[in-house]
Amino acid sequence: MATDVAPAWADILDGEEIAYRGVEPPRTARTEPLPDNLDPRVASALVATGVTSLYQHQAEAWEAASRGENVVVTTGTASGKSLAFNLPVLDAIARAPKTRALYVYPTKALAQDQARALAGLRLKGLKPAIYDGDTPAERRWQIRKWSNLILTNPDMLHVGVLPHHDRWGDVLHNLRFVVVDEAHVYRGVFGSHVANVLRRLRRLARIYDAGPQFLLASATIANAGELAQALTGEPATVVERDTSPKAEREVVIWNPPLLDPELGQRASALGEAARLLSQLTTRGLRTICFAKSRKAAELIHRFTAERVDAATAKRLAPYRAGYTPEQRREIERRLVEGELLGVTATDALELGIDIGLLDCAISVGFPGTVASLRQQWGRAGRRERGLAVLVASEDALDQFFAREPEALLSRNVEAAILDHANPRILDPHVLSAAFEAPLDEGDADTLGGEALERAAALPELEHTPAGYVWKGRDYPAARISLRSGDADSFTVVDAETGSVLGLVERERAYSTVHEGAVYLHLGEQYLVEELDLEGRVALVAPVNVDWYTQVKKETETTIEEAERIESRLGVDLHFGRVSVSEQVIAYARKAVRDGSTIDVVPMLMPETTFETEAIWFSPEPAHLEGLEQMPTLLGTLHAA
Structure with missing residues (x-):
């Protein structure tokens, strides 16, 4: 990578699209020698991989873990959180090989990444193994018997380990550490489920006469200690002073140009992201582009590939959920080995998988939290100067940040909230x-x-x-589905070859693989010829068209029960249980070039219903006088 990549993008950032341009200063590392009380075999393995010292926050985590405390490390992207939790585990296994450790990751890709890193240490006596839904049946008993460091995910822990704990007796009896990486992901409904899974794990460990320490790692959030206790049920020492180095980073807010000033209509954020991504990758800059949906990631990739030469196009790839394990791992390999110049991804790559050094990170639309935005931007410029860009969408909040960039850049990261006792x-x-x-x-x-x-x-x-x-x-x-989704996935099959392209969850299938839909997979277009609802199979055929599809839904919300009512400023605020029904009633074919609607095709897909909790308000009639004339009344919901 170039020693100073700034000139390579300088000419891109001088147009009317630039709503903000600033620079975040670099940070110098603060280090300490490897601990004297670290097992010499672990120290030698680290030195052999080039690790001769610790960042001060890693040393702080080591000291707390050595005192037997639960620890949560909450520092920035690429700050060495993995080494912080690996040190106590590796030290314990080196001293007592029968020690068991359980590593819990929110995604399979993260577990694969960490397994590669652990294998690279070549530490004698260390036997890491992945235990997830992709693990062959014949390997599972071997892992339970021989592995002393098992990498899994909450879903597998929930259905594949805890209900069958009699097979895991030796693991549970010798369980010394439970590592929970990317802990900030465990918020809301998913986090509340995972908190109960970890409590069930603690209970079974106690039944088998063990009391494991919990070591957690999180992106920077406002309440790391509270989150650690909410997840595990036990207090934890917080390590939050980031002492890792950080390169200078240029930060840009990119607002697509106005197409119709009267209506406030702007150019497509996806198209602008593709234009920017093509310019950066053509200059040889390794770039990651984050999109908020799978379709958006595929579209940006396709738009970008059409803008660049054939050689560059071969070094681009999309990355999202729904690919087969083999497809995912091939993309991850190309990322790690530097074959790819540009990748368009959903938040699956927002997490800590090691994808090497990147020059630029693009976020297409505000991802919902400052913590997520910082996590995405943290992918760029880890060692040399980097570029981080937010491409604003037409969403009212995005446009507010484009007008008032300091409201975004000065905003503190949010707390991660869960309620395991719901x-x-x-x-x-x-x-x-x-x-x-x-x-x-x-x-x-x-x-x-x-x-x-x-x-x-x-x-x-x-x-x-x-x-x-x-x-x-x-x-x-x-x-129970921990991620509040339906476990019944649809298989997408190429009707011409019979090969499986990928999987689509049931709740997404009605919107993405209905008959007549254009399904995007690894940048290629497929037309859905048949959707077998009973067999849960979508048959598709390759096409090359200049349009894409977008469904139209009818949504109805029914109040089931109001659990709390408060009155504020003459308005009754309600909190309670609601049911939400959705039904796809049509799909539109839209032109790729400008997003205009070509036609609308009526259809009816099965209705789906789910229960959730909501807040609603009941204003006095007098408060509504004249509001029905306001064309942007629904936009006021962004103030909530």
Whole structure:
């Protein structure tokens, strides 16, 4: 990579699109020698890979872990968080090879990445292995028996480990560490489920006479200590002073040019991102472009490939969920080995997979939180000067940040919030825990007092002298989707070759692989010829058209129960349970060149319904006088 890449992009940043341009200063590393009390074999393995010292925050984490404390490290992208949690684990395994450690990652790609890094240490006695849905059945018993560092994900832990703990007795009995990487991802519904899974793990470890330490790593968030305790049920020492080096980074807010000043209509953010990505990659700058949806990532990739020469196009790739494991790993390999110049990705690559040194990072649309934006931007300029760009969409919040950049750049990172005790989330985990072992009062220490209260109220449980037990014949964990999605995926099959292209979750299938849809996969276009709802298969055929498809939905929200009501400034605020019904009623064919609608095709897909929680308000009629005349009334929701 060039020693000073700034001149390569300087001429791109002088147009009317530039709403803000500034520079974030560099930071010098602060280091300490490797700890004297680190096992010499671990120290030698680190030195052999070029690690001869620690950043001060890594040393701080080592000291806290050495005191037996739970630890959460919350520092920036590429600050060495993995080494911070690896050190105590590797030291313990080197001293006692029967020690077991469990690493929990939110994605399979992250587990694969860490497994490669651990194997590269060549530490004698270290036996890392991945245990997830892709692990062959014949390998699973071997991993349970021989591996002392098992890498998995919350979903597999939930359905593949805890309900079958009798097969995992040796692992649980010797479980010394549980590592939770990318902890900031565990917020909202997903985080609330994962918090209950980790509590169930703690409970079973205690039953097997173990009390593991928790080591967590998180992007910079406002409440790392609170999040660690909410996830694990135990307090943790917070390490938050980032002492790693950081190169100077140029920051740009790019607002697509106005097409119609009267209507405020701007050029497509996707098209502008493709234009920028093509200019950067043509100059040889390694660039990652983050999109907010799978279709957007595929479209940006396709638009970019059409703008560059054939040699550069071969060094571009999209990356998103829904690819086969083989496809994902091939893209990851090309990223790590530097074959790719440009990648368009969903937030799957926002997380900490090591994809090498990048020059530029583009975020297409504000990703929803400052923490996510900083995580994406942190991919650029890790060692040399980098470029970070936010391409604003037409969304009102994006346009506000384009007009008032300091409102974005000075904003603090957000807190990660979860509620593991929400009965709608807690109840199925109480049932799962009762299946795993009878529940009694002693379990309040690990599961929480709320779990015991709910156990007494759940009709699926029977109170026996041993405690509350599951009365059913199946195992309840199989009923829970941690990510609040439907487990029934549709397989996308090339009708001409019979090969499987990828998978689409049921809730996405009705919008993305309906008959007549243009399905984008690895930058290629396919037309959906048939969607078999019963067999959950979408048959597609390759096409080359100058249009894409976008569905039209009808959404209806029904208030089921108002749990809380407060009055503020004459307005009644309600919080409660609602059901949301959605149905795809048509799809539009839109021109690639400008997004204009070619035609609209009516159709009816099955209705989907889900329950959630919502806030709504009931203003006095007098407050609404005249508002019905305002064309942008719905835009006021952005103030919430």
